[in-house]
Amino acid sequence: MDVVADQGFSADAARPGWPGGRRLAVWVSLALICLAALAALLLMQGIDRQLGDITKTYAVRNAARELTHALSQAEASQRGYLLTADPQFLPPYREAVSSLDRRVAALLEMTADDPGQSARVTSITGDISSKMAEMNRTVELVTTQRAEEAQTLTETGMGARLMAEVSATLEDFIAEEDAKLTSRNLAIDQTRTGLVAALIAALAAAVVLAYSLLRRTQRQVSVLAQRHRGLLSQKEALEAEVAERTRDIEEARAHADRERQRVEALLQDTNHRIGNSLATVSSLLALQMMRSQSEPVRAALEAARLRVHAVASAHRRLRLGDDLETASANEFLSAVLEDIAATQTDGERIVVVGELAPIEVSARDATTLGILVGELVTNALKYAFPEGREGRIVVQLDRSREGVPVLCVRDNGVGMPPGHEATEAGLGSVIVRQLAGQFGGEPIYSVPEGGGVEVKVVLPELGSPAIRVEEVAL
DSSP states (O other): HHHHHHHHHHHHHHHIIIIIIIIHHHHHHHHHHHHHHHHHHHHHHHHHHHHHHHHHHHHHHHHHHHHHHHHHHHHHHHHHHHHHOHHHHHHHHHHHHHHHHHHHHHHHTTTTOOOHHHHHHHHHHHHHHHHHHHHHHHHHHHHHTHHHHHHHHHTTTTTHHHHHHHHHHHHHHHHHHHHHHHHHHHHHHHHHOOOOOHHHHHHHHHHHHHHHHHHHHHHHHHHHHHHHHHHTTTTHHHHHHHHHHHHHHHHHHHHHHHHHHHHHHHHHHEEEEEEHHHHHHHHHHHHHHHHOHHHHHHHHHHHHHHHHHHHHHHHOOOOOOOTTSEEHHHHHHHHHHHHHHHHHHHHTEEEEEEEOOOOEEEEEHHHHHHHHHHHHHHHHHHHOOOOOEEEEEEEEEEEEEEEEEEEEEEOOOOOOOOOOOOOGGGGHHHHHHHHHHTTOOOOOEEOOOSSEEEEEOOOTTTOOSSSSOOOOOO
16 A cells, blocks of 8 residues: 555656646636625625615606696696586596595605605695695585686686696606616616626636646546556455455454353353342242241231242343343243243133233343333232132233333222222332332323223333433332
């Protein structure tokens, strides 16, 4: 590899022209393209704003002309009615008059951001109101058969002066908007010219950049060809090294497999020894129970023996997976339920059924879960089927719709006595609550359809990577 690197370095060093001028040309071309793109973006935004201003200017001009037209229409209809007293002039007159206030308000709103134009519109609102009052008065006089008074009022010339002032102001207003329109059209032309210049600059920079990149690509192809020839000369050496390292890896993998099998065997043996030791303790408790004459003591010893037996079964039946850290809950709990059914169900009088989903749990969680299931099943065997009663216990472990593991132990026994709260019962319920708490859950007791007792425990932390250090105080 050092030979190849030396060859590549020599090839690059033989061409001193590229690291200097062409590299600078590439960066300058890139900068020009970026600047041209930015300028084009800004110019396009400016054109959008200018087009918006032009559109608004057209709208303001049209609104001013419509106001002028409405005033002229109202005055023409008023004069026609004054001269002929013909009622056909009244509808267009009233229509024109009714639109004046709306048109003035719209014009004021359009020119709110232009103080000069807004002041012009404001200055004629009083004249327009006076003109409307004068026209309404003449129309009223003609309508009430007082045409002479209406003619006299018209001959004063006040309405004509008001109309002339309003028309002149509106003409000035429209002329100002025309000037704005001309200026904005000129600005758009200038912006368009700038945009074209920016695009030309971008194209020129792109041409320079493409040429520079082409030259660089040609040089790189030449260098790669030289390196390829160097790599071919070292191919056999590299293949030999790879083969040697592959053999080393295979030997290391075989050694790791042997070590894993040894560790697995040690763990299985340790769990089995712990289970046997606990089974011995269970047998000692059974012997002590038979020697005791006190019924309460015998009952306490029997309860302790059953719990120790459940813990022993959990340890003996624990089988870890290939990673030596997890176990399958369905396989493990099925074995635990078989042990309980074989030692505590009194033949076939009570049937224990497991409906278990294949949930992967850690070794610590598996042992705790086995003890929890053993405690719930033992409690059901102890209290649900008195006096030789036959029955069935169903143990379910599955995930909810939200993906949270849920444990459910249900029996069809005699159920809980009226007014009895399981959460305030004896040691068994306390142990169940503490075990469920290790998984972030809480046992919920209920009466299923058909009688008996159902205990449901939601286990949100079952199988989570967090390491829990708290232990059950038995």
